[in-house]
Every structure is written in structure tokens, then in C-alpha cells.
Amino acid sequence: MTIEQDPQQRIVYKASCEHSFFKKLSWKKTTRNSKVPYRRAKNKFDDGTNIMTCEEVKSHIAIVLNSYWWSSKMPYGVSLTKLNDGRGTNSAMVRFWPGLKFELTIPRWARQRLVILHELSHVMTAMVGGVDDHGPIFCANFLNLVERWLGEPAYIEMESLFDKHKIESRQGELI
């Protein structure tokens, strides 16, 4: 996806990384051999919490998708059909299957609530009318998901980060 095709992608990532709910991987310095230092990711985020397991990611997604809140907004039921642990890639990614199913690839850094909600915003956006990448409809859905699942203060913070980065969101117009 090029900048022209998805102009808000970079700033949406940037705003999300600045949000206080975004956790970074924790690293330790170690040595591969006596001369070459390198960093290895610990099994925790920088706030000391554990990285979610794939099972925990699945159950977190199930809570959102099975909620009354989701079903009252989404005209069709949608289900997670496959979860990949993200080995070999750095990107979290949703891929749609026929029959309202989707596949999620979620590497370790992404196994946290804010990023899961980002990916579910792609699902929600696809369900309400197609591809918007990180455009205004996606951003409106993301803000709604953050408000419902992370709470009002997290929503207010994300909204002001969207303002700071001049991110366009079609909030209030749909869903």
C-alpha cells in the first residue's frame, strides 16, 4: 500500500504508538559471542505485563465479537477463522475469507489490546462497506472501539492524538 493509496497509515500508526495504552516490547542487552552485542526481546512489555498468548488474543477477540455492543452495530456476524502467531513477519494483518470470516496475523509486539482493536477496526470497516484502509471511516470505527473497550479517558487521549496528527475521522456520521 503506497502513501497515495493509504495516506493516513503512517500518522495513524504514529498516533497509536504515542498513546499511553500502547506497550512496547522490553529488550535486554546480551551478547551473541564475546564481541557482538545484540538485543533480545524479553517475554514482557515495557510496563512489566506479559505479552498475550495466541489463546488470550483469541478470547479477547471473542469477547468483542460476541458482545451485544458489536452485534448492535454490525449487521452480520463475523468470525475469526484462523490466527497466525506472526512468526516471520513484523506486521499485524487481517485477511478476509469468504463467508464473513477473517484471518489475523499477530506478531508478539502486537498482542495487546490497543493493536487488537486496531485490527478489529479493519474488520468493522470491511463489514460496513468495503475497503477504507486507514481512512476516515476506519478512524471513526477505531475511536468507537477504543471508547467502548478501553474507556473514556483512552478515547479522549486517542482523539486528541488524532487532532495533533491531523488525522481525518468521520466520527458521528456513521455507526
Ligand SMILES: [Zn+2]
Ligand atoms: Zn491497520
